[in-house]
Amino acid sequence: MNDSSGAGPAPHPGTATAPTSAAVAQLAGVSRATVSYVLNGQAAGRVSEATQARVHAAAQALGYVPHAAARSLRSGSSNLVLITAPADTVPAFGPLFAAFVADFQTALQGYGYTGVLHGASIGQAPEEAARAWAALRPAAVIATLGTPLTERSVEILKRSGTSAVVSHGPPPVPGSHGIPLDQESVGAAAAEHLLAGGRRSIGVVVPQEHGLQMFSAPRLAGAEAAAAGVPGARVVPLELSCTEESAAELVARWPQLGLDAVFAYNDEYAMLLMRALQDAGVDIPGATAVVGADDLLLARLLRPRLTSVRIELPGAQEIAALVDRLIREPQTPPGVHFKSSVHVEARDSSRTA
Amino acid sequence: MNDSSGAGPAPHPGTATAPTSAAVAQLAGVSRATVSYVLNGQAAGRVSEATQARVHAAAQALGYVPHAAARSLRSGSSNLVLITAPADTVPAFGPLFAAFVADFQTALQGYGYTGVLHGASIGQAPEEAARAWAALRPAAVIATLGTPLTERSVEILKRSGTSAVVSHGPPPVPGSHGIPLDQESVGAAAAEHLLAGGRRSIGVVVPQEHGLQMFSAPRLAGAEAAAAGVPGARVVPLELSCTEESAAELVARWPQLGLDAVFAYNDEYAMLLMRALQDAGVDIPGATAVVGADDLLLARLLRPRLTSVRIELPGAQEIAALVDRLIREPQTPPGVHFKSSVHVEARDSSRTA
DNA sequence: TTGAAAGCGATACCAC
DNA sequence: GTGGTATCGCTTTCAA
Numbered sequence: 001m002n003d004s005s006g007a008g009p010a011p012h013p014g015t016a017t018a019p020t021s022a023a024v025a026q027l028a029g030v031s032r033a034t035v036s037y038v039l040n041g042q043a044a045g046r047v048s049e050a051t052q053a054r055v056h057a058a059a060q061a062l063g064y065v066p067h068a069a070a071r072s073l074r075s076g077s078s079n080l081v082l083i084t085a086p087a088d089t090v091p092a093f094g095p096l097f098a099a100f101v102a103d104f105q106t107a108l109q110g111y112g113y114t115g116v117l118h119g120a121s122i123g124q125a126p127e128e129a130a131r132a133w134a135a136l137r138p139a140a141v142i143a144t145l146g147t148p149l150t151e152r153s154v155e156i157l158k159r160s161g162t163s164a165v166v167s168h169g170p171p172p173v174p175g176s177h178g179i180p181l182d183q184e185s186v187g188a189a190a191a192e193h194l195l196a197g198g199r200r201s202i203g204v205v206v207p208q209e210h211g212l213q214m215f216s217a218p219r220l221a222g223a224e225a226a227a228a229g230v231p232g233a234r235v236v237p238l239e240l241s242c243t244e245e246s247a248a249e250l251v252a253r254w255p256q257l258g259l260d261a262v263f264a265y266n267d268e269y270a271m272l273l274m275r276a277l278q279d280a281g282v283d284i285p286g287a288t289a290v291v292g293a294d295d296l297l298l299a300r301l302l303r304p305r306l307t308s309v310r311i312e313l314p315g316a317q318e319i320a321a322l323v324d325r326l327i328r329e330p331q332t333p334p335g336v337h338f339k340s341s342v343h344v345e346a347r348d349s350s351r352t353a
Numbered sequence: 354m355n356d357s358s359g360a361g362p363a364p365h366p367g368t369a370t371a372p373t374s375a376a377v378a379q380l381a382g383v384s385r386a387t388v389s390y391v392l393n394g395q396a397a398g399r400v401s402e403a404t405q406a407r408v409h410a411a412a413q414a415l416g417y418v419p420h421a422a423a424r425s426l427r428s429g430s431s432n433l434v435l436i437t438a439p440a441d442t443v444p445a446f447g448p449l450f451a452a453f454v455a456d457f458q459t460a461l462q463g464y465g466y467t468g469v470l471h472g473a474s475i476g477q478a479p480e481e482a483a484r485a486w487a488a489l490r491p492a493a494v495i496a497t498l499g500t501p502l503t504e505r506s507v508e509i510l511k512r513s514g515t516s517a518v519v520s521h522g523p524p525p526v527p528g529s530h531g532i533p534l535d536q537e538s539v540g541a542a543a544a545e546h547l548l549a550g551g552r553r554s555i556g557v558v559v560p561q562e563h564g565l566q567m568f569s570a571p572r573l574a575g576a577e578a579a580a581a582g583v584p585g586a587r588v589v590p591l592e593l594s595c596t597e598e599s600a601a602e603l604v605a606r607w608p609q610l611g612l613d614a615v616f617a618y619n620d621e622y623a624m625l626l627m628r629a630l631q632d633a634g635v636d637i638p639g640a641t642a643v644v645g646a647d648d649l650l651l652a653r654l655l656r657p658r659l660t661s662v663r664i665e666l667p668g669a670q671e672i673a674a675l676v677d678r679l680i681r682e683p684q685t686p687p688g689v690h691f692k693s694s695v696h697v698e699a700r701d702s703s704r705t706a
Numbered sequence: 707t708t709g710a711a712a713g714c715g716a717t718a719c720c721a722c
Numbered sequence: 723g724t725g726g727t728a729t730c731g732c733t734t735t736c737a738a
Contacts, residue, residue: 017512017514018490018512018513018514018731019512019513020730020731020732021731021732021733022731022732030708030709031708031709031710032709032710032731032732032733033708033709033710033711033733033734034707034708034709035732036732036733036734037708037733037734040733042733042734045707046707046708047707047708048707048708051707051708063508063509063512063513065484065487065488065509065513066488066731066732067426067488067490067730067731067732068422068488068489068490069421069422069423069425069426069431069489069490069730069731069732070422070426070714070730070731070732070733071731071732071733072422072714072732073420073422073423073426073714073715073716073730073731073732074713074714074731074732074733074734075714075732075733075734076714078422082469087455087456087458087459088455090451090452090454090455091448091451091452091455092448093451094448095444095445095447098443098444098446098451099443099444101443101470101472102440102441102443102444102472103440105440105471105472105474106440106472106474106475109474114471114485114489115472116435116469116470116471117454117469117470117471117472118458118467118469118470119454119455119458119459119468119470121458121459121462122459131418132467134418135418135419135420135421136421136422136467137371137420137421137422155416156416156418159370159371159372159416160371160372160416160418161370161371242650243650244650244653244654271651271654272650272654275654275656297595297596297597297625298624300597301597301624301625301628303628371715373714373715373716374715374716374717375715375716383724383725384724384725384726385715385716385717385725385726386717386718386719386724386725386726386727387723387724387725388716389716389717389718390717390718390724393716393717395717395718398723399723399724400723400724401723401724404723404724419715419716420714420715420716422714422715422716423714423715423716423717423730424715424716424717425716425730426714426715426716426729426730426731426732427715427716427717427718427729427730428716428717428730429730
């Protein structure tokens with residue numbers, strides 16, 4: 001039972017006996033308090049240099065790793081930052097999101113936080129997911145990609161001590177902070193570009209992939225709003241799945257749709273649609289102009305080169321800085337932070353005749 | 354100080370006072386022990402139905418969420434499963450990896466674990482990263498995408514109680530379990546396919562992107578091994594970055610390379626290279642056959658359609674089942690699990706004349 | 707300069 | 723059927 005009564009370290013490396021600060025203290029011949037001071041840099045002027053060296057040596061020898069749970073239990077706050085995303089939509093997002101997560105985690109680490117990505121499982125109620133997050137007592141939760149987030153979710157998190165809840169994308173739920181992704185502007189920019197080129201019948205691709213509605217709907221709305229200001233302009237929603245069959249089906253109806261332009265949601269859908277259109281003999285951009293979004297390398301590799309709407313997102317560094325501020329000053333009133341701006345990278349696929 | 358002395362819940366929702374099991378007990382008029390039994394389903398035959406109902410009601414009213422850190426401190430084991438990946442390479446991986454993570458997290462949840470993705474920051478020493486993971490006392494660590502993992506890292510994790518360390522991709526470090534991704538086979542399959550088509554001078558793209566060497570090296574080695582068995586066959590490594598400039602530079606040297614085939618690492622590099630080759634007037638597959646890998650939708654959208662090597666990976670479900678077994682039976686001797694198989698999806702880009 | 711000891715929140719043994 | 727209570731590993735105040 002008393003496995004900590006023996007002074008020796010585990011004889012067989014690999015034995016699952018996590019060394020505690022008590023073990024370090026014993027090996028160094030000091031008290032646990034001293035170990036804590038030394039290992040947390042609070043030893044200045046309290047513990048002698050010689051003792052500090054002994055403690056460090058003992059910790060090293062034992063391979064001591066502090067127990068994050070115990071630490072945060074005692075200190076009352078964790079350094080965990082949860083980045084949440086609806087599990088089913090993560091794969092549908094491209095390298096942009098992956099890069100964001102990677103950069104964000106790195107930036108958070110610079111502030112002393114541990115950022116982890118926690119996918120909300122399919123079919124899980126928002127509140128259920130919120131409880132799972134709250135159980136970890138994170139310092140902050142960043143809900144990306146339209147993570148289902150209700151007012152009740154935010155309350156659960158806040159009540160369990162999460163100081164910052166930031167939603168990245170959809171309009172912020174009351175009580176949470178928001179970082180807009182400005183989907184309307186993307187649709188609007190695409191439509192405006194096409195309208196400026198003289199196009200009047202604009203199809204807007206609405207991906208049928210689960211979880212993308214949260215992004216496609218505002219993009220469509222933005223395009224519709226832009227078209228509303230131009231006499232004779234119309235916008236037609238086009239349902240499309242990410243398969244060749246779906247694209248072929250859509251293109252089969254192309255003549256009767258009477259479109260002279262299409263905003264294809266993003267570069268990947270644009271590629272899919274362009275291929276189907278070209279296979280059907282539709283001239284791009286002559287008969288139909290095509291615009292994508294995200295401005296991936298892909299866009300420049302297509303022929304004709306793909307016009308693409310690029311979103312200038314707030315960088316991971318800036319969001320990390322915001323999160324740090326929100327954690328240290330929890331009184332900061334919830335609101336919307338940053339502005340994102342959009343640029344249209346005009347290329348051949350939407351060239352005016 | 355005594356914030357738990359009052360029986361009433363926090364008057365202002367949003368006040369950061371996490372309700373504890375003591376608060377639930379007080380509201381329900383029972384002891385903390387009873388609360389624990391009821392909320393963990395250990396109440397069968399111990400606590401009356403009426404009491405259970407009162408406890409549940411109280412927990413509901415307070416929005417009580419158990420403190421995972423306290424629980425795992427007491428129980429000695431957490432239900433956390435860490436999925437690690439080198440932060441700088443995550444964006445370079447496509448939807449396949451994102452889908453794996455999403456599925457894996459969902460599968461883990463089915464076993465009662467909380468799976469989170471934890472990117473190892475750039476420039477962090479393997480042991481430093483291992484200590485950060487160990488601090489969380491995870492039940493298991495899945496090191497994906499060639500996460501730097503040393504024997505010492507594994508020891509750190511094992512000593513701090515992690516029962517399973519699984520490396521997903523590179524050959525397993527002693528003490529850890531391995532799930533092969535079989536990169537050699539991918540390169541070998543591509544080369545064999547090209548050799549069977551009569552090609553003899555095979556270029557193999559080696560991406561210069563940081564972190565991809567761990568995958569490109571064995572793919573190259575596999576191709577070289579396959580070529581070694583065929584008289585007159587040769588393999589030429591081709592360094593390439595994921596930019597148009599780099600591709601143009603490579604293609605400028607194409608004539609003097611004298612290649613009649615190229616294995617382009619994956620579909621995305623293949624697209625980049627094919628575009629550059631076509632722009633330079635190189636006939637595909639006439640002059641040069643091209644083979645990609647991953648068999649993305651992309652491959653079918655290119656013209657000529659891209660031949661692609663598809664890897665049948667062990668599914669997220671199966672790996673989750675393995676992890677669960679390893680956690681419950683930590684004595685399972687480390688070894689290599691599953692086999693991956695490769696298929697060549699032959700299309701126009703490598704058609705024999 | 708160092709150590710003893712009180713708790714953070716949850717669990718489970720053992721007594722009532 | 724229920725309730726005290728010791729305990730997990732760590733931090734930090736206070737005393738020596």
